Structures are given as structure tokens and as C-alpha cells.
Amino acid sequence: MFDTASDCLTVPVPVPVAPMLTVRAVALGTWVPLWAVPAVSRPPTALCGANTLVRTFTVSDVKLSKARGLRKKKELSEKKLTRCFVDQRRVRAVGGFGGDGVCTFHSEPRKQFGGPDGGNGGDGGHVILRAARQVKSLTAIVPVYHGDDGESGGNKNCYGRNANNTYILVPIGTVVKEDEKVVADLSAHGEVHVAAYGGSGGKGNRFFLSNENRAPMTATQGDPGQEHILYLELRTMAHAGMVGFPNAGKSSLLRAISRARPAVADYPFTTLNPHVGVIHYQDFEQVAVADIPGIIRGAHRNRGLGVSFLKHIERCRFLLFVLDLSVAEPWQQLEDLRYELEQYEKGLSERPCCIIGNKIDLPESRANLLALQQKASQRVIPLSALTGANIEELVLHLRELYDGYLESSYIQGHKPLKW
Numbered sequence: 001m002f003d004t005a006s007d008c009l010t011v012p013v014p015v016p017v018a019p020m021l022t023v024r025a026v027a028l029g030t031w032v033p034l035w036a037v038p039a040v041s042r043p044p045t046a047l048c049g050a051n052t053l054v055r056t057f058t059v060s061d062v063k064l065s066k067a068r069g070l071r072k073k074k075e076l077s078e079k080k081l082t083r084c085f086v087d088q089r090r091v092r093a094v095g096g097f098g099g100d101g102v103c104t105f106h107s108e109p110r111k112q113f114g115g116p117d118g119g120n121g122g123d124g125g126h127v128i129l130r131a132a133r134q135v136k137s138l139t140a141i142v143p144v145y146h147g148d149d150g151e152s153g154g155n156k157n158c159y160g161r162n163a164n165n166t167y168i169l170v171p172i173g174t175v176v177k178e179d180e181k182v183v184a185d186l187s188a189h190g191e192v193h194v195a196a197y198g199g200s201g202g203k204g205n206r207f208f209l210s211n212e213n214r215a216p217m218t219a220t221q222g223d224p225g226q227e228h229i230l231y232l233e234l235r236t237m238a239h240a241g242m243v244g245f246p247n248a249g250k251s252s253l254l255r256a257i258s259r260a261r262p263a264v265a266d267y268p269f270t271t272l273n274p275h276v277g278v279i280h281y282q283d284f285e286q287v288a289v290a291d292i293p294g295i296i297r298g299a300h301r302n303r304g305l306g307v308s309f310l311k312h313i314e315r316c317r318f319l320l321f322v323l324d325l326s327v328a329e330p331w332q333q334l335e336d337l338r339y340e341l342e343q344y345e346k347g348l349s350e351r352p353c354c355i356i357g358n359k360i361d362l363p364e365s366r367a368n369l370l371a372l373q374q375k376a377s378q379r380v381i382p383l384s385a386l387t388g389a390n391i392e393e394l395v396l397h398l399r400e401l402y403d404g405y406l407e408s409s410y411i412q413g414h415k416p417l418k419w
Contacts, residue, residue, distance in 0.1 A: 087138060087233065088138065088231065088234065088308075091168070091232060093145050093196035093230060094127065094226075095124050095125070095198040095224075095225020095227070096125040096126075096150060096163045096166075096199065096225050097124050097198075097222050097223070097224055097225060098122065098198065098221075098223045099120075099122040099149065099152040099161075099222050100160075100221045100222050101120050101153050101201070101207070101221070102119060102153045102154060102219055103118045103217060103219040104154075106156070113215075117155055117156050117157050118204030118219055119156075119158040119160065120153050120160065120202065120204050120207060121202040121203075121222045122151045122152075122159065122160035122163060123199070123200055124150045124201075124224075124225045125149075125163035125164050125225075126147055126194050126198050127146075127165070127166045127168065127194070128167050128168065129168050129176060129192065129232075130168065130190070131170055131171070131173075131187070131188065131191045132171075132172070132189065136171055137171060137273050141168065145166055145168060147165070147198045147225055148198075149222075150162055150199075150222060152202075152222075157204075157206055160201055165198075170234075171234055173186070173234060173235045173315065174186045174233065174234055175234075176193055177230065177231040177232075178228060178229065187237060195228055195230055196225055196228050197226045199226075201223075202219065202221045202222040235315055236292070236312040237276075238315070238316055239289070239316070239405065239417060240287065240288070240290065240317070240318050240320050240401065240402075241290045241292050241316030241320065242292055242320045243295070243321050243322065243337055244294060244295075244323065244333070244337065245294050245295065245296065246294030248322045251263065251275070251291055252358075252385035253383075254289060254291045255277075257277065257394065257395055258277025258279055260275050260276065260277030274291060274292055275291040276290050276291075279395060281399060285399070290316060292313055297340070298340075299344070300344040310340070310341070313341065314345065317352070317405045318353060318354070318405060319351055320353070321334055321337055321354070321355050321356065322356045322358055323358065325359050325362070325364075325365035325369055325372070325382070326362045329368075330357065331372050331375035352401055352404060353378075354381065354398070355381065356380075356394065357369055357372060357380050357381065358384070359384060359385075359386070360382040360383060360389060361386060361387050361389060369382050381393055
């Protein structure tokens with residue numbers, strides 16, 4: 001069946017069959033009986049019996065599988081990019097119904113008129129938004145949330161059980177809007193906002209007992225819960241925000257300075273959602289760095305979902321401009337980035353910042369670095385996120401920016417952001 005013994009590889013599969021079964025072809029490799037494989041390529045009979053199917057792989061099959069793995073991923077169109085990037089959701093929150101009250105009377109031997117003993121119903125459950133640091137995006141949010149209903153009352157003055165509340169976990173930095181108005185800003189771990197209150201439980205006939213009415217026949221139903229249409233909008237909370245064009249190496253740099261593991265590849269828009277990495281210092285201070293998806297020219301006009309990406313920079317206390325030194329005129333990247341930030345929000349480009357020249361390990365980056373240092377009006381930190389060269393200088397400079405932020409916050413009387 002095979003010209004040479006080296007042209008096939010055999011993998012034993014424990015599927016006992018009769019020796020005369022026909023060969024079954026599959027996408028890669030072929031299933032054949034063990035007796036049909038050349039003797040030099042057979043696995044030991046101790047691993048599999050004589051009536052065992054083995055799958056043979058030719059050299060061309062192996063080459064084909066490797067070629068499939070090396071295929072370059074297609075660039076995302078703006079329509080597909082809109083589906084992948086999820087930073088806002090529309091949610092309908094409905095509180096639970098309150099339990100009904102009941103109309104019953106006490107009954108026991110030799111006590112004909114025991115009086116009313118119908119209990120009240122339990123309250124319906126609330127729908128509550130809660131910020132949690134373990135949640136990173138709004139992808140898991142569903143369109144509708146219903147609170148649990150309260151239980152109805154019972155006889156012998158038994159009240160119905162109140163329903164449990166329904167919690168919706170959202171990322172830190174989620175802004176809650178209703179009718180174009182901000183109703184909550186969940187900017188810290190554990191902060192909550194009641195999206196919809198549950199209804200109150202109904203009253204049993206025991207509640208209506210009075211001197212004028214000793215045998216009330218009245219019981220009320222539970223109230224319905226509130227219903228609100230809310231819009232959730234995610235704005236990343238971090239001390240520093242990485243700003244740069246696609247493929248500038250922002251995700252690789254975040255992996256180099258923290259334990260965050262965003263996706264890294266050689267095609268644009270690899271990062272579709274912001275990722276936050278935390279740098280830990282020896283004095284137990286922590287600096288959070290956000291990897292903002294790459295923006296392009298015209299981002300302030302929402303080209304390439306630019307507005308959706310730019311709004312994540314609003315809450316960053318200082319900026320990290322990540323430039324690709326391997327392209328011609330890297331200083332033009334810096335001018336374009338600052339222009340897009342200023343067009344989106346006045347004064348955004350004037351925040352404390354750091355200029356990072358990435359990919360210094362490439363040969364063409366050396367000459368571009370000298371030109372960038374002459375064009376830029378401030379310090380430029382050259383580094384390589386791939387090899388880790390000069391990463392320590394960036395980490396120390398981040399601490400300087402963080403200390404300056406703490407000092408200015410205390411002077412202005414603001415509470416600094418602690419991660």
C-alpha cells in the first residue's frame with residue numbers, strides 16, 4: 001500500500017473490528033485494518049489487538065495540516081467588528097410580583113369562631129446591578145431579567161417568603177442610563193444599583209381585622225414589580241491607557257509588563273475589547289494599565305468604531321502612546337493620535353503621558369528612533385515588547401506618573417483610584 005515505510009505514520013485506535021472490514025477514508029489520513037499496514041510501520045501488538053483499525057498519515061497529509069495552521073487570518077470588516085466589540089447593552093429589568101394574601105379562618109375542635117388567620121404574601125425580588133472585578137465585558141448580559149415572585153401567604157398567620165434578589169454582574173466602570181440620563185456609575189468593586197424593585201406582598205384577611213369587622217373576607221393580591229429599560233455602557237477604569245494604531249504592539253506590551261494575556265497576532269484589530277493588566281510594586285502599590293483597541297485616522301468620526309474605542313480613554317488618568325518604530329515617520333503616528341484625542345474631547349490629549357517606541361529590536365527602528373527623539377518634545381522610551389528589552393525603564397516611569405497622579409489627587413481633595 002505504501003512505497004516506503006517512512007511515508008506513513010500509524011496511530012493505534014482501540015476500535016476492534018473484523019479483519020475483512022473495508023477501508024474508511026476521512027479528511028486527513030485513512031482508517032485501515034492493522035494487517036494492511038506494512039510490518040515495519042505497525043505498532044506493537046501489545047498496544048492493540050490484531051483486529052484493530054489504525055489511521056495512516058502520509059507526508060502530504062502532515063504538510064497540509066501545517067499549511068492550514070499557518071494561514072493568515074482575514075482582516076475584520078467594520079460590520080464584523082461591530083458584532084465582536086460589545087461595550088453597551090440594552091436591558092429590560094422587571095421586578096418580581098409580590099405574593100398574594102389569603103383569606104382563611106382559624107379552625108379547631110370546640111372553637112367555632114376562631115377568627116381570621118390569613119397571612120400576607122411575600123415581597124417580590126429586586127433586580128440589582130452589581131460591579132464585579134472578575135467580569136471583564138458585557139458579553140454575558142441578556143436582554144431581559146425577571147425578578148423572582150414572592151410566595152403567597154398561608155393559614156395560621158403564616159407569611160409568604162420574600163423572593164431572592166436577582167443580581168446582574170457587570171464590569172467595573174459600567175455607566176447605567178435611562179431616558180438618556182445617567183442614573184448610576186458603578187466605578188468600584190461591590191457597588192450596586194437597584195434596576196427594578198420587586199412588588200409588595202398582598203395582605204391576608206388577618207390584616208383587615210378590626211373592632212367593626214371581626215370576620216373580614218378581604219384579601220389583596222401582590223403588587224407587580226417595577227419595569228425599567230436601561231442602557232449599560234462600559235467605560236474602562238484604569239490608571240494608564242495604551243493609545244496606538246493597530247499592530248503597534250500594545251497587547252504584547254501589556255503581556256510583558258503584567259500577567260494579563262490578551263490575544264496577540266499579526267493582523268489588525270486583534271484586540272476587540274479592552275484588557276486591563278495590573279503592575280505590582282514592592283511597596284504593594286498597584287498600577288492598572290488598559291490595552292485600548294487600536295484606533296485609526298478618522299476615529300473621532302466613528303470610523304472603525306473609533307468613538308466606541310475612544311470613550312474607554314476618558315477615565316484613564318495618564319496615557320501611554322505606543323508607536324511602531326519600524327514604520328516610516330513614527331512621529332506622524334503621535335501627531336495623528338493626539339489629533340484624534342483632541343477632536344473627540346477637548347483637553348484629552350493634554351493629560352500626563354509617556355511616549356513609547358516599540359519594536360526597537362528591528363533593524364530599521366534605530367534610525368527612526370533618532371528622528372522621533374528630535375521631533376518629540378518629551379522623553380521617548382525605546383523598548384521591545386517581544387524581547388523584553390528596556391521594559392524596566394517603562395515600569396519605573398509608570399510609577400513616577402502614578403505618584404504624580406496621587407499627589408495631584410490629594411491636593412485637589414479627590415479620592416484616588418485604587419485597584
